[in-house]
Amino acid sequence: MEPQLKDPEDHGPPDEPLPDLECAVCFGQFNNIFNTPKILQCNHTFCLECLARINIISAQPESIQCPLCRASTPLPALGLPKLATDPTVLSCLPEPMQHVYSIRFSRDQGKLQVKRVPSSAPPCSRETRHSLDLGVPADGPQAERQSQTAFGLSLFLRLVKMPICRLLFMALGMLAVVSLTVGIVIILSQRK
Template sequence: MDLSLKDPYAPESPVGDSFPDLECAVCFSQFNNVFNTPKMLECKHTFCLECLARMNVKSQQPDSLQCPLCRAFTPLPSLGLPKLATDPKVISYLPEAMQRVYSIRFSRERGKLQVKRVPSTVPTLSSDSRQSLDLGVPADTEDTTQRSSRGSICSRLLRMPLCRAFFMAFGVLIMVSLTIGIVIILSQKKS
């Protein structure tokens, strides 16, 4: 009697060549050749460019990424996040039309991924033809806070809902005061 636990109905996989996962382990989106390009970290784990960019924007360490699976750090290439190695095994399993990876710019300061100029010979990017992707506001580091100028402190304060409401109320109060002052001055001139 065979006591092995092997499932007789499980599909056979070729020895030594496992089928790669074709979706990001973070967002579960299928890999493609634009914002969900399969990028490989030094630990050999693969995630989509969009998730890695979102992690970088929220990270306190803008020059490296921490793998969400094994927690190993990967230093970013000097030319930026999109220059991380693209996983060739995953790309080879994508449809032929998606095997050409587009050139993407990443701006951490603006929290944006953007497709560089697309040649006119290329029909469309993909089913959703977004040219840029907003990733959110970058995390402030202690160094940035210490070096920030008065102008950037004000702009950061204005992004906070409570401060914005205070400034708006203060502005309305000044406008009402000026209006009342003008009405009083005009009424005194008539009498």
């Protein structure tokens, strides 16, 4: 069950527009765990999960590039979860969600984990996840193997699109089929 957001009339002067309460990348509603509203130096706000996913595929793990304006924000020494939390967005969340959980980000493992629950937070429900797998980092050994495989496949597909190569691959394929057929016929004839 989704918690109810505060009434817009309860938030500050009526002249000020309400902040967007959804991440501009995933369109998920901000919360105080993995979708904590983190603000970049360019003043754009995104959820922690999306920023972690961006960081995992980034070639520069020590900074984060804004998905909207492409401005770079250096990461704090203690990592991505230590980016500033947007206080305006946080203040619009329901009271129990205004206390941010302590989160650990392991880029090497591609994982966000709840490190510590704030003492003022209500008890965790069974539905609360304590870790979130984000995928393999872009510079990990498995990613390197995947990129080599992808390079080989893309090279093959580019070659197949070329007329001469297409003809050569078709000829080699036919030769392989004929050779395999002849080999099977020879083996079967020797058994009789």
